[in-house]
Amino acid sequence: MSKRIDVGDLNVYYGSFLAVEGVSMAIEARSVTAFIGPSGCGKSTFIRTLNRMHEVIPGARVEGKVMLDGEDLYGANVDPVTVRRQVGMVFQRPNPFPTMSIRDNVLAGMKLNSNRLRKSEADDIVERSLKGANLWNEVKDRLDKPGSGLSGGQQQRLCIARAIAVQPEVLLMDEPCSALDPISTLAIEDLIGELKQNYTIVIVTHNMQQAARVSDRTAFFNIAGTGKPGKLIEMDDTTKIFTNPSVKATEDYVSGRFG
Amino acid sequence: MTTTAKPPPTERPTATPRAKARPGDRIFSRSAQVAGILILIILAGVAAFLVREALPTFSADPSEIDGGEGFFSYVWPLVFGTLAAAVIALIVATPLALGIALFISHYAPRRLAQGLGYIVDLLAAIPSVVFGLWGIQWLAPQVQPAWSWLADNLGFIPLFTGPASATGRTMMTAGLVLAVMILPIITAISREVFLQTPTLHEEAALALGATRWEMIRVAVIPFGRPGIISGIMLGLGRALGETMAVAMVLSTGGFTWSMVTSGNNTIAAEIALDFPESSGLKTNTLIAAGLVLFAITLAVNMFARWIVSRRSEFSGAN
Amino acid sequence: MSVATKPPATPAAPSSLAHNQLPRYTTQVVLVLSIAAGAGLSALFGGFSPVSFAVLSVLVFGVVNTTLAGIVEGRRKAVDKLVTTFVYTAFGIALVPLISVIWSVLDNGAERFSIDFLTTSMRNVTGLNDQQALEGAAPFIGGAYHAILGTFLITGLATIISVPIGLLTSIYLVEYGRGRLARSITFFVDVMTGIPSIVAGLFAAALFAVLFGVGTRNGFAGAVALSVLMIPVVVRSSEEMLRIVPNELREAAYALGVPKWRTIVRVVVPTAISGIASGVTLAIARVVGETAPLIVTAGFTSSINSDPFSDWMMSLPAYVYSQAMRPLSGSSPEPSFDRAWAAALTLILIVMLLNLVARLIARLFAPKTGR
Numbered sequence: 001m002s003k004r005i006d007v008g009d010l011n012v013y014y015g016s017f018l019a020v021e022g023v024s025m026a027i028e029a030r031s032v033t034a035f036i037g038p039s040g041c042g043k044s045t046f047i048r049t050l051n052r053m054h055e056v057i058p059g060a061r062v063e064g065k066v067m068l069d070g071e072d073l074y075g076a077n078v079d080p081v082t083v084r085r086q087v088g089m090v091f092q093r094p095n096p097f098p099t100m101s102i103r104d105n106v107l108a109g110m111k112l113n114s115n116r117l118r119k120s121e122a123d124d125i126v127e128r129s130l131k132g133a134n135l136w137n138e139v140k141d142r143l144d145k146p147g148s149g150l151s152g153g154q155q156q157r158l159c160i161a162r163a164i165a166v167q168p169e170v171l172l173m174d175e176p177c178s179a180l181d182p183i184s185t186l187a188i189e190d191l192i193g194e195l196k197q198n199y200t201i202v203i204v205t206h207n208m209q210q211a212a213r214v215s216d217r218t219a220f221f222n223i224a225g226t227g228k229p230g231k232l233i234e235m236d237d238t239t240k241i242f243t244n245p246s247v248k249a250t251e252d253y254v255s256g257r258f259g
Numbered sequence: 260m261t262t263t264a265k266p267p268p269t270e271r272p273t274a275t276p277r278a279k280a281r282p283g284d285r286i287f288s289r290s291a292q293v294a295g296i297l298i299l300i301i302l303a304g305v306a307a308f309l310v311r312e313a314l315p316t317f318s319a320d321p322s323e324i325d326g327g328e329g330f331f332s333y334v335w336p337l338v339f340g341t342l343a344a345a346v347i348a349l350i351v352a353t354p355l356a357l358g359i360a361l362f363i364s365h366y367a368p369r370r371l372a373q374g375l376g377y378i379v380d381l382l383a384a385i386p387s388v389v390f391g392l393w394g395i396q397w398l399a400p401q402v403q404p405a406w407s408w409l410a411d412n413l414g415f416i417p418l419f420t421g422p423a424s425a426t427g428r429t430m431m432t433a434g435l436v437l438a439v440m441i442l443p444i445i446t447a448i449s450r451e452v453f454l455q456t457p458t459l460h461e462e463a464a465l466a467l468g469a470t471r472w473e474m475i476r477v478a479v480i481p482f483g484r485p486g487i488i489s490g491i492m493l494g495l496g497r498a499l500g501e502t503m504a505v506a507m508v509l510s511t512g513g514f515t516w517s518m519v520t521s522g523n524n525t526i527a528a529e530i531a532l533d534f535p536e537s538s539g540l541k542t543n544t545l546i547a548a549g550l551v552l553f554a555i556t557l558a559v560n561m562f563a564r565w566i567v568s569r570r571s572e573f574s575g576a577n
Numbered sequence: 578m579s580v581a582t583k584p585p586a587t588p589a590a591p592s593s594l595a596h597n598q599l600p601r602y603t604t605q606v607v608l609v610l611s612i613a614a615g616a617g618l619s620a621l622f623g624g625f626s627p628v629s630f631a632v633l634s635v636l637v638f639g640v641v642n643t644t645l646a647g648i649v650e651g652r653r654k655a656v657d658k659l660v661t662t663f664v665y666t667a668f669g670i671a672l673v674p675l676i677s678v679i680w681s682v683l684d685n686g687a688e689r690f691s692i693d694f695l696t697t698s699m700r701n702v703t704g705l706n707d708q709q710a711l712e713g714a715a716p717f718i719g720g721a722y723h724a725i726l727g728t729f730l731i732t733g734l735a736t737i738i739s740v741p742i743g744l745l746t747s748i749y750l751v752e753y754g755r756g757r758l759a760r761s762i763t764f765f766v767d768v769m770t771g772i773p774s775i776v777a778g779l780f781a782a783a784l785f786a787v788l789f790g791v792g793t794r795n796g797f798a799g800a801v802a803l804s805v806l807m808i809p810v811v812v813r814s815s816e817e818m819l820r821i822v823p824n825e826l827r828e829a830a831y832a833l834g835v836p837k838w839r840t841i842v843r844v845v846v847p848t849a850i851s852g853i854a855s856g857v858t859l860a861i862a863r864v865v866g867e868t869a870p871l872i873v874t875a876g877f878t879s880s881i882n883s884d885p886f887s888d889w890m891m892s893l894p895a896y897v898y899s900q901a902m903r904p905l906s907g908s909s910p911e912p913s914f915d916r917a918w919a920a921a922l923t924l925i926l927i928v929m930l931l932n933l934v935a936r937l938i939a940r941l942f943a944p945k946t947g948r
Contacts, residue, residue: 291752294744294749301769301808309779357667358663362668363668384929385866386894387867388921389897470653470654503868503894503898530779531868534872535877542786
């Protein structure tokens with residue numbers, strides 16, 4: 001499991017509007033890469049191109065290459081549905097399926113695709129995924145209760161369990177803690193630390209302390225002004241970005257002078 | 260929101276042109292599309308069959324049409340009757356409906372309001388044939404004295420020329436029944452827009468020392484005006500097309516200005532009363548009359564939608 | 578905003594806040610006095626009657642309350658009170674037809690409403706039976722079983738036609754619809770909502786006349802007519818329900834690698850199903866009482882007909898209509914009227930039951946929060 005991602009000169013458009021311009025980067029396997037930057041700089045837009053989720057927005061398109069262990073995600077005949085099975089995603093707000101129980105939510109990736117599972121197999125996946133998301137002890141007695149009855153932090157960990165249940169290579173997290181309280185945030189951050197043993201993790205965050213705490217490498221995105229495209233300014237080891245960045249704008253941003 | 264160009268949340272995902280179409284996706288989206296197209300076909304069918312069946316009316320010899328003077332002179336009294344009944348219904352129902360809507364939105368205690376709204380909605384759930392039965396057996400005898408009084412005292416106005424019908428089965432009664440039937444429509448729509456009035460506007464008016472009525476006049480009514488108008492229009496559309504109440508309540512007859520005697524008829528009621536026993540050219544004539552009714556209600560409904568859409572463009576809330 | 582910017586001239590006395598105010602109990606006192614005055618006046622003018630009592634009481638209350646406020650509190654307060662009186666009165670008036678309709682249906686309908694009424698048809702029931710029954714020589718006979726059966730068959734068929742078309746169309750509009758086709762479908766669904774029910778009936782009648790010969794009347798033609806009325810209602814309500822399914826759920830499913838059509842079938846529709854089901858139930862409740870289209874398509878009969886594809890078929894609304902308008906016996910119509918009321922009661926019970934079911938569905942199948 002876990003593959004590396006190489007992005008080559010990627011442009012993202014919404015219709016004719018260029019939202020993100022010329023991004024090239026390498027994302028290492030089994031590491032945590034954080035994207036930081038001011039609002040509207042294109043971090044979320046960019047992360048959604050890594051599993052072709054941007055395509056669900058009408059008019060969104062991409063130029064350039066995204067290689068998953070050498071395979072181009074945007075090659076001809078590549079099915080976005082297959083891409084998304086390998087590159088999972090956790091969203092800003094927890095979004096468990098309200099019609100399903102906790103157990104069914106974890107199994108959603110298989111069940112929605114009508115893969116037949118033996119009960120013991122399904123039980124294994126549920127237990128393994130929930131344990132992987134540090135949620136097992138809290139919900140093991142109420143697996144048949146609806147997922148929307150959990151607290152916000154638990155719901156988000158349920159969503160992570162759901163994402164890792166299909167055993168993706170990469171896990172994308174788009175501001176996974178922005179709707180959570182500090183305690184739940186801490187739980188998720190601990191979880192990210194454990195998950196990187198097995199997965200390549202990319203996380204978008206507004207919280208610079210969080211990026212400093214959880215990530216190995218950090219990419220700083222910035223935007224020249226409204227209506228201009230967002231760009232990757234600098235990408236380096238997290239310690240370097242936060243202590244000794246090579247670009248002035250990065251230093252201004254991480255030291256709180258703007259943004 | 261970290262992206263500059265995230266579209267508004269109402270946007271829905273579409274399949275991208277580049278995505279390889281899976282068979283499941285293709286079959287499903289195609290059948291959904293076919294269902295939509297089927298609706299267009301049904302509607303085209305409605306128009307085509309009605310026009311086809313109506314055409315003989317216009318090519319036939321005028322003397323063969325009911326009344327012996329051609330389709331136009333056959334249909335205009337019916338159009339008059341249709342409009343008259345609907346106008347009476349609107350005149351009665353509009354002020355009442357606005358009053359009820361205001362009562363529910365701004366006067367009734369909050370805990371009561373929802374239940375009251377439900378009670379008024381109940382009126383809308385009662386089948387029209389029940390209103391017809393009620394109109395002919397309960398309402399007509401009750402209101403007959405009022406029409407007699409109108410005929411006796413205001414008989415010099417053509418609308419109230421006597422002698423009043425002794426059974427009470429008049430245009431006025433039919434209009435009253437229609438008023439009861441459209442009351443919930445106008446009420447429901449006005450109530451919705453009244454409840455949507457921005458609290459800020461209301462509080463701004465109250466903070467300037469306005470009484471409750473002044474607050475309603477400067478904040479609630481102007482905000483809700485397009486909604487009120489479209490509610491009235493939808494009620495009018497319903498009143499024009501409503502069949503059973505008129506067919507049962509009204510004692511039909513030839514054209515007369517008087518609304519308190521028997522006589523007159525509406526298009527819808529004429530069709531309901533005559534179609535089951537009609538044959539030949541008479542059937543064609545009735546269908547042509549149905550087309551006229553369809554055209555009138557269509558115009559009214561379109562006007563209502565146009566007002567609503569103009570408002571939504573104005574508020575920018577799409 | 579001339580109303581609000583000019584406060585009434587008040588003397589600068591320290592107690593100015595309480596100045597020119599009527600005591601709080603004024604309204605109640607005036608109300609009680611008005612009711613008394615209304616009763617008195619009503620008795621004075623041509624004998625007491627509930628109508629004149631109510632009208633006079635309201636009039637007296639409106640005049641006294643407004644004048645009092647006008648004298649003591651000023652014109653603005655007087656207008657405010659007048660409008661308040663009007664608003665309360667309007668609501669009171671609206672209750673009159675509602676209560677009277679329901680009361681007359683219950684009161685008149687109970688007369689003949691019985692198991693017997695629900696399980697027998699009108700076959701071989703004639704005016705003679707009614708006359709004998711009125712004279713006490715024979716029992717009242719004749720029921721609405723054939724009409725109830727017809728209503729269920731016709732409405733059921735209409736539902737079978739309308740729900741798949743309506744639901745799929747709403748899915749198309751919400752999930753796939755783009756451009757000209759979607760816009761024109763939306764527009765024509767709007768047009769369809771405005772079709773008068775009698776015109777829908779004429780369409781079905783004309784269609785069947787062309788296809789199967791002039792004068793063809795059967796239950797299926799009635800179902801087609803009802804479908805024309807039902808489809809737009811189903812489309813509208815399902816569309817609304819599908820639109821409020823949060824986009825995040827769709828994204829969550831896509832991110833798990835679920836194809837779009839499975840996402841719609843397994844996530845979007847189940848999330849909205851309670852709203853869709855209750856919308857469909859309300860649509861059924863709406864068409865179950867439709868009379869006019871059935872009169873011109875399904876016709877009348879006094880016998881049981883369980884085959885909607887041939888021969889005339891009675892329905893409850895048509896039964897009410899025919900019993901009320903064409904009594905079996907012209908000289909003694911009361912038994913027929915009683916049957917009409919009993920059928921109206923049956924119809925209202927069905928409609929109310931459907932409304933109740935819709936609310937139950939909405940509550941029971943709503944996505945659970947589990948807290």
